[in-house]
Structure formats: structure tokens, C-alpha cells
Amino acid sequence: MTDNANPAPVVVVTGASGGIGRAVARAFGARKARVALLARGKEGLSAAAEDIRREGGTALPIPTDVADFAQVDAAATRAEYELGPIDTWVNVAFTSVFARFSDIRPEEFRRVTEVSYLGYVHGTMAALNRMKPRDRGTVVQVGSALAYRGIPLQSAYCGAKHAIQGFNEALRCELLAEHSGVHVTMVQMPAVNTPQFSWVLSRLPRHAQPVPPIYQPEVAAGAVLYAADHPRRREYWVGGSTVGTLVANAVAPGILDRYLALTGLRSQQTKEPTPADQPANLWQPADGTGGHDFGAHGEFDAQATPRSVQQWASRHHGLLAAAGGALTASALGVWRWARA
Numbered sequence: 001m002t003d004n005a006n007p008a009p010v011v012v013v014t015g016a017s018g019g020i021g022r023a024v025a026r027a028f029g030a031r032k033a034r035v036a037l038l039a040r041g042k043e044g045l046s047a048a049a050e051d052i053r054r055e056g057g058t059a060l061p062i063p064t065d066v067a068d069f070a071q072v073d074a075a076a077t078r079a080e081y082e083l084g085p086i087d088t089w090v091n092v093a094f095t096s097v098f099a100r101f102s103d104i105r106p107e108e109f110r111r112v113t114e115v116s117y118l119g120y121v122h123g124t125m126a127a128l129n130r131m132k133p134r135d136r137g138t139v140v141q142v143g144s145a146l147a148y149r150g151i152p153l154q155s156a157y158c159g160a161k162h163a164i165q166g167f168n169e170a171l172r173c174e175l176l177a178e179h180s181g182v183h184v185t186m187v188q189m190p191a192v193n194t195p196q197f198s199w200v201l202s203r204l205p206r207h208a209q210p211v212p213p214i215y216q217p218e219v220a221a222g223a224v225l226y227a228a229d230h231p232r233r234r235e236y237w238v239g240g241s242t243v244g245t246l247v248a249n250a251v252a253p254g255i256l257d258r259y260l261a262l263t264g265l266r267s268q269q270t271k272e273p274t275p276a277d278q279p280a281n282l283w284q285p286a287d288g289t290g291g292h293d294f295g296a297h298g299e300f301d302a303q304a305t306p307r308s309v310q311q312w313a314s315r316h317h318g319l320l321a322a323a324g325g326a327l328t329a330s331a332l333g334v335w336r337w338a339r340a
Contacts, residue, residue, distance in 0.1 A: 008058065010083045011228075012036045012076065014066050014123050015093030017044025017287065019194030020142060022051070022296040023217035024090055024224045029057030031225075036079035036086075038064040038072070038123075039093065041285030047293040058083065066093045066119030067111070069126075076126040085134060088228045089127035091120040092142045095282050096157040096196070098268070099203035108201070109156050111282055116160035121167060128182060135181035138231040140224055141168050143188045145242040149249040149256065151211075152264040153204065172234060183231035187223050188246070190215050190239030193304035195294035199279050199286035206269035213241050214304040217296040 011028045015021035017039035028035050029052030037048050042063055049059035060082055062075045080086060094116040097104050124139050131137030147165040150158040165186070172184050191210030194217055202208050215238070223238045237243050248256050279286040287293055297304075 008032050008034050009087040010034045010036070010079065010085060011088045011090065012038060012079055012086055012123075012127070013090045013092060014038045014064070014072075014119065015091075016048050016061075017041045017285070018199075018294045019092075019196055019296060019298075020189070020192060020217050020220045020224075021090075021092035022048050023221035024092060024142075025059075026051045026055060026296070027218070027221040027225050028088075029053070029055035029059065032056050032058075034058040034083040035060070036075065036083060037061045038066065038075050039285070040065050041281075041287035043287040043291045043293050044285070044295075047295070065115075066122055067114040069122040072119075072122040073126045073129075076130060080130060086127060086130055086137060088138045088140065089123060089131075090140045090142065090224060090228070091123045093119050093123075094157070094160070094196075095200065096154065096160075097201045097203070097282065098153055098208045099201075100153065101155040103203045104156060108282060112156035113160055113163075116157060117163045117167075120164050124168075124171065124184070131182045132180065137182045138228055139182075139184045140227050140231070141184065141186040142220070142224060143168075143186045143235070145188055145190060145237075145245045147186075147188060148246050149253075151260055151268075153268055169234075185227050185231045185233060186235040187220075187227050188235060188237050188242055189220050189223075190242045192217055192220050193298045193300040194296070195286075195298045197298050197300075199281045199294065201280035201282045202274050202278065204269055204274055207272045207274050208268060209270045210298075210300065211241075211264075211267045212303060213239065214300050215239055216301075216304045216306045218306060 011033050013021050013025045013035060016025040016037035025035050025037055025048050035052050035057055037045050037059060039045050040063060045061035049061045052059040060079060062078060064071045064075045066072055096112055097108050120141060127139050141164055143164060144161045146158045147161040168184055168186050175182055191214045193214050197208045223236055227236050
């Protein structure tokens, strides 16, 4: 039963056992939040819960397959019973297949869609069913630059992210029309150093990798927490690469098609062959193989950056605009003085 004397916020994070979800859960734990952790892998969930407790937060791991709405709804009910009313719900959970479209089986494409798209729908439904009667709460959708720009070898994932974008925009319009106190926002991520490249089903000849520049999961987590604190903004772009991709796609999508046709296959693979024993989390959690906890970081720590100048600028655009105006005014004053 919840402790009504505890003022700490209640947060639900899907996909909390690894990658961005793991980093987000840990960051909320550092705020002493009460965090419900939803994922399939029990080993990763257990380790994530320990992360939160070490940070001083309260953890409630709940094994959940987000493709099943009944499981998601039951998890939300348990979270509210044991932790209290949900303040923030963060949708992160996904799966994918690294392969050409022609090499993906219909049931695999369907499974990616059920987890990576419908999982967000299910989480949002469960959250809003509880938040709307209270007229407060926030849902943060963890998106991607690929919500706007499809790339080769990731057709199932790109399709899911595009679908989330459309669904979230429609929902936001409805909430605005209702003058609701519940807010939804979306955070579009760049390439992030997560374990997905070691556990997503791959039919590539070489080991999959994120397209540089690569950011650490903590950069993504910081953006999610900021969005949760400032949910009235419709979306956030993280990383200069995300901004560049989305601008280029808006201005010259046909040229970008051809550029990605030339570079997109090579840039998503290392020089090493795909390991023959690489686990795949499409149907079963990857940490079930040998009870391995993958954590938040992937294999690319050496190439990944722990900060984003663009993200800081995005948060402080008002300050930067004011500073730019002050500099312009000063320069104009100096020019006038020189002329006089």
C-alpha cells in the first residue's frame, strides 16, 4: 500500500531493464522518486531496481510484456496500489530486426510493431485512464530522429517510430481541445550507445552499430527528465545529428534518400562479423540467456560522447536569444559610436 506521507513522485518506465530505459529509471531514482520498472527480463529488472535503491529511490520491478495491454494495465494498477498515483509515465520499450525488408518475416515485422508501436499505445492508454480523472500527469514518448526519417536496414523500427509520432500528435491535439491538465511530449533521440546492438535480431553480415555521432544513454536520460519537467513543449530534439537529419529531410528528402542508399548500409555495421551466438530479444528477453544483465551502456563507450551542446542550447533557447539580442545591440551601439 502507498505511503501517503511520502511526497516523492511516482514514475513508470517501460523498457527499464536496459539501455535508455535503464538510464532514465536510474536518473529518476537519483531524484528519490518511486519508480515502477516494466520489462520482460527479470535479470535486468532486478539489477535496475538495485540501481535505483542505491541512488536513494524506491523501486518496484514488474515483469511485463508491453505488447499485451492486459499486462500493462495490471502493472499500472499494481504501481498505483504499491507506490501511489502515477505522476509520469515514460514509454521506452522496443524491439527490432536489423535486416533488409525482404529478409524480415511477416511474424517478425508484426512482433516489432506490437512491441515498439502498440507497446507505446498500451502504456499511454493505461496512464491516461488513471491520469485524466485526476486531470494531471505527464506521458513522455521516447522517439527517434527515425520518427521522421526512415533509413535502410531498419524498416520495422522506422515504421513503429513514424506510427508513434502520428498517434502522439493526434492525442496531443485531443488533450489540448479538452483543456486537459494531462500532457504528452516526445523526445527525438540520436544514435545512442545502448545494448540493443548486441541483442536485437540481426541478419546483417557484420555486427550492427549506431550511426555516428553516438551519445551515451545518460544524455538521453537527461533529455527525458527535462521533458517530464517541461511537458508543454510538443517535442524535444536531442543531438546535433538529430537536428541535421530532420532539417535535411524537410528540405531535400529525395537527396537524403540517395545519400542513405550510398552510405546507410555500411555505416550501420562494424568491420566485425555478427556473432553466431548473439541473443535476440524479439520473442524472449535477451537477459534470459545465461542470466546476463546488459545494463544501460552498449559496446561503444570509446566512441560515445557524454554530452550534447545542442541539447543544452535547446533547453536555453530563450537565454541564447536574449544573449544574441544583447550582443547585437552592443555591436550596433559600438558601430554608431564609431560613426559619431
